Amino acid sequence: MYYLGIDLGGTNIAAGLVDINGKIIHKGSIPTEKDRKHQEILRDMAMLARRITEDAGVSLKTIECIGVGSPGTPDLENGILIYNNNLGFRNVPIRAELQKYLPLPVYLDNDANCAALAEGLIGAAEGVEHSVTITLGTGIGSGVIINHKIYSGFNNAGVELGHMVTVAGGNLCTCGRKGCWEAYASATALIKQAQAAALENQDSLLLQLVNGDIKKITAKTSFDAAKQGDQVAKGVVQQYLRYLADGFCNIINIFQPEVLVIGGGISKQGDYLITSLQKIIEQEIYSREEIPATKLRLASLDNDAGIVGAALLGFTSEQRSALTIKKIPRNS
Amino acid sequence: MYYLGIDLGGTNIAAGLVDINGKIIHKGSIPTEKDRKHQEILRDMAMLARRITEDAGVSLKTIECIGVGSPGTPDLENGILIYNNNLGFRNVPIRAELQKYLPLPVYLDNDANCAALAEGLIGAAEGVEHSVTITLGTGIGSGVIINHKIYSGFNNAGVELGHMVTVAGGNLCTCGRKGCWEAYASATALIKQAQAAALENQDSLLLQLVNGDIKKITAKTSFDAAKQGDQVAKGVVQQYLRYLADGFCNIINIFQPEVLVIGGGISKQGDYLITSLQKIIEQEIYSREEIPATKLRLASLDNDAGIVGAALLGFTSEQRSALTIKKIPRNS
Numbered sequence: 314m315y316y317l318g319i320d321l322g323g324t325n326i327a328a329g330l331v332d333i334n335g336k337i338i339h340k341g342s343i344p345t346e347k348d349r350k351h352q353e354i355l356r357d358m359a360m361l362a363r364r365i366t367e368d369a370g371v372s373l374k375t376i377e378c379i380g381v382g383s384p385g386t387p388d389l390e391n392g393i394l395i396y397n398n399n400l401g402f403r404n405v406p407i408r409a410e411l412q413k414y415l416p417l418p419v420y421l422d423n424d425a426n427c428a429a430l431a432e433g434l435i436g437a438a439e440g441v442e443h444s445v446t447i448t449l450g451t452g453i454g455s456g457v458i459i460n461h462k463i464y465s466g467f468n469n470a471g472v473e474l475g476h477m478v479t480v481a482g483g484n485l486c487t488c489g490r491k492g493c494w495e496a497y498a499s500a501t502a503l504i505k506q507a508q509a510a511a512l513e514n515q516d517s518l519l520l521q522l523v524n525g526d527i528k529k530i531t532a533k534t535s536f537d538a539a540k541q542g543d544q545v546a547k548g549v550v551q552q553y554l555r556y557l558a559d560g561f562c563n564i565i566n567i568f569q570p571e572v573l574v575i576g577g578g579i580s581k582q583g584d585y586l587i588t589s590l591q592k593i594i595e596q597e598i599y600s601r602e603e604i605p606a607t608k609l610r611l612a613s614l615d616n617d618a619g620i621v622g623a624a625l626l627g628f629t630s631e632q633r634s635a636l637t638i639k640k641i642p643r644n645s
Numbered sequence: 646m647y648y649l650g651i652d653l654g655g656t657n658i659a660a661g662l663v664d665i666n667g668k669i670i671h672k673g674s675i676p677t678e679k680d681r682k683h684q685e686i687l688r689d690m691a692m693l694a695r696r697i698t699e700d701a702g703v704s705l706k707t708i709e710c711i712g713v714g715s716p717g718t719p720d721l722e723n724g725i726l727i728y729n730n731n732l733g734f735r736n737v738p739i740r741a742e743l744q745k746y747l748p749l750p751v752y753l754d755n756d757a758n759c760a761a762l763a764e765g766l767i768g769a770a771e772g773v774e775h776s777v778t779i780t781l782g783t784g785i786g787s788g789v790i791i792n793h794k795i796y797s798g799f800n801n802a803g804v805e806l807g808h809m810v811t812v813a814g815g816n817l818c819t820c821g822r823k824g825c826w827e828a829y830a831s832a833t834a835l836i837k838q839a840q841a842a843a844l845e846n847q848d849s850l851l852l853q854l855v856n857g858d859i860k861k862i863t864a865k866t867s868f869d870a871a872k873q874g875d876q877v878a879k880g881v882v883q884q885y886l887r888y889l890a891d892g893f894c895n896i897i898n899i900f901q902p903e904v905l906v907i908g909g910g911i912s913k914q915g916d917y918l919i920t921s922l923q924k925i926i927e928q929e930i931y932s933r934e935e936i937p938a939t940k941l942r943l944a945s946l947d948n949d950a951g952i953v954g955a956a957l958l959g960f961t962s963e964q965r966s967a968l969t970i971k972k973i974p975r976n977s
Contacts, residue, residue, distance in 0.1 A: 386936055396933050404935070443799045459791065466901020467775045468937045476931040477895040481812045481829075481888070488931045490894070497813075556813070562822070563809040567899070569798020599808040599820045601728050603736070604718055605800045 315376050317362045317417075318624030320424060321383040323347055323399045326354075328361045329617070330369050330376075331624035335435040335636055337617055339369035351405045359414035378418040380626035381407055382427030382619050386470045392421045420626035426463045427622030428576065428614075429456020434625055436618060437610040438572035440637050445570040446612065447474065447561075449579035452487070453495040457568060461633040475499070479559045494563075497556040500532040500578045503549075507535040510549045518543035536582050554586075558593035565607045566599045576612030583611060647703055649694045649711040649749075650956030652756060655679055655731045658686075660693045661949070662701050662708075663956035667767040667968055669949055671701035683737045691746035710750040712958035713739055714759030714951050718802045724753045752958035758795045759954030760908065760946075761788020766957055768950060769942040770904035772969050777902040778944065779806065781889075781911035784819070785827040789900060793965040807831070811891045826895075829888035832864040832910045835881075839867040842881045850875035868914050886918075890925035897939045898931045908944030915943060 315338070320327040322345060329340035343361050345354060358381070366373060385397025392408025408419040422430075429446035433456075438444035442461065448454035453475030457464045465471045475495035476488050483492030484502075496502055507530050511519040518538040523529035535553070538546030557579075564573060580586065587609050600606060614621060625633070647670070652659040654677060661672035675693050677686060690713070698705055717729025724740025740751040754762075761778035765788075770776035774793065780786035785807030789796045797803045807827035808820050815824030816834075828834055839862050843851040850870035855861035867885070870878030889911075896905060912918065919941050932938060946953060957965070 386933070395935050441799065459796065464791065467773065467903035468901050470932055470936050471899060471901035473898040473931045476898045477809070478891050479810055479813050481891050490929050490931070559810050559813050566805040566808045567803060569800050569803035571799035597822050599805045599822070600802055601718070603727050604802050
């Protein structure tokens with residue numbers, strides 16, 4: 314028995330055939346070309362799913378269902394994407410459109426929630442009941458897993474942890490609020506912080522590493538320059554980690570997850586990131602040494618989290634519980 | 646069948662006999678005298694519970710269990726209070742001590758979580774699956790109810806929504822962090838804000854209402870003076886509501902609860918408070934008109950929430966579900 318997982322992104326659509334252990338056995342992707350009509354995008358999603366299944370030599374009859382992870386707010390019951398700004402979707406019947414081409418049950422959820430489900434069940438937080446996954450990229454994606462299930466509130470519009478104000482009255486966020494965590498702790502925010510510092514300190518390594526072209530500064534530039542001892546970059550990184558830790562401490566004080574998973578571009582900083590954050594968090598969280606503490610971990614599924622999480626939407630409670638008991642080799 | 650609920654506070658211990666509808670049929674209280682040994686406090690709790698039962702003319706045999714709501718972090722499984730600063734408790738075996746005097750099952754949870762359970766099941770959020778209750782008093786108490794159950798994380802130390810930083814690097818909180826919501830939006834914080842404004846504006850109504858004695862300014866003073874048109878007080882209240890809304894918007898963006906309940910001293914401002922907050926929240930939350938929005942409501946159980954919530958700890962899932970279906974008359 315197999316499960317199709319489709320990760321609908323603004324640039325690419327990725328799909329994979331996933332087995333009962335949550336392991337991808339075959340995958341592929343196509344460009345989204347998001348300016349097209351949604352009917353065309355969804356037809357291509359179905360064709361991609363069909364092609365992957367054929368390429369894997371698997372019969373459609375052995376496929377249990379299709380899961381779709383999409384940005385935006387879903388109507389879970391009816392498989393409709395109520396709204397997504399980036400794709401220009403409004404009340405798009407994802408399930409009904411896909412079922413025109415594939416006679417299978419279709420599940421839908423938010424893409425960040427799918428990524429959190431994958432990390433929570435078979436990724437960095439496998440084996441625990443409560444986990445939170447934060448993706449530090451262009452924005453801040455977030456998902457909360459409680460008892461092996463996605464928590465997204467009564468209207469399925471949660472959990473927008475990136476849009477939690479941590480700096481009241483601060484920088485304007487894309488959502489319209491001032492001072493959201495995302496406006497301070499996303500990769501985009503770090504780039505802006507580094508660019509501002511580079512402008513003020515023209516002789517810093519930040520500019521040298523990009524041959525003086527300030528637009529080429531990436532999130533990695535700051536960490537690289539800081540590791541090479543550049544004082545300006547060190548300042549940028551320290552301040553950025555501080556902003557990052559503010560949000561992580563909030564999340565721990567609120568959710569007390571057993572594991573807090575960090576993914577996205579920033580997570581490539583690996584153990585350096587975890588160790589630095591851990592130091593700040595230990596001093597800040599509302600807790601006592603008598604009480605077990607949340608573990609910080611790097612995401613382990615990378616870009617596959619979206620596909621796997623979407624596929625996992627169709628797993629029953631029993632299948633999910635079974636997954637968390639037997640440990641799956643991650644890199645096989 | 647009856648349930649005993651005990652609300653252990655730093656000043657008083659309140660206990661009540663609760664029926665299967667979550668209604669208090671008899672209650673009473675005694676001073677905590679918290680500087681005593683925990684054994685003595687717990688013996689008095691048991692005696693109070695026994696006396697209430699006798700006074701109500703109810704046989705101990707018809708009592709299903711005892712629930713205790715206590716400040717601090719509980720070990721739910723073993724009925725031990727791991728830590729509470731205010732009472733000076735550390736690994737206090739609440740269950741074992743009470744069972745010396747009363748041969749009944751004993752459940753324990755955090756007092757703010759108990760209050761949220763009561764509001765969520767038979768109070769202001771009755772009939773909904775997801776609710777958050779915030780108590781604005783000396784500090785900020787908080788509890789999250791998901792599917793009729795308390796959510797408190799893997800270590801039962803959540804959800805400390807008052808200790809979410811909303812003003813990074815801001816005022817020092819009692820927890821040691823800077824800029825916690827509690828340091829800006831509790832009743833204590835409002836009093837400090839009003840006192841500072843009164844000091845700077847000696848002719849404001851804030852001071853007149855307390856006959857010039859700045860120490861007598863309460864949370865109510867600011868609202869009273871603002872309603873009477875005092876510009877200084879209006880400024881204080883506006884700024885306070887802004888701080889309050891920052892946290893409420895965060896909670897909505899994160900939890901998307903169907904109902905967000907506001908209790909504690911500040912909630913006595915009633916509809917004025919709700920209407921003012923609603924205006925700010927509508928402009929700020931990360932949502933769309935297509936998606937149903939969280940409702941703000943005033944707590945309806947007042948000081949009884951602690952007792953009722955503690956009693957509800959012993960209710961089975963089925964009993965909890967039954968409660969949310971039949972609507973209980975609140976003031977009978």
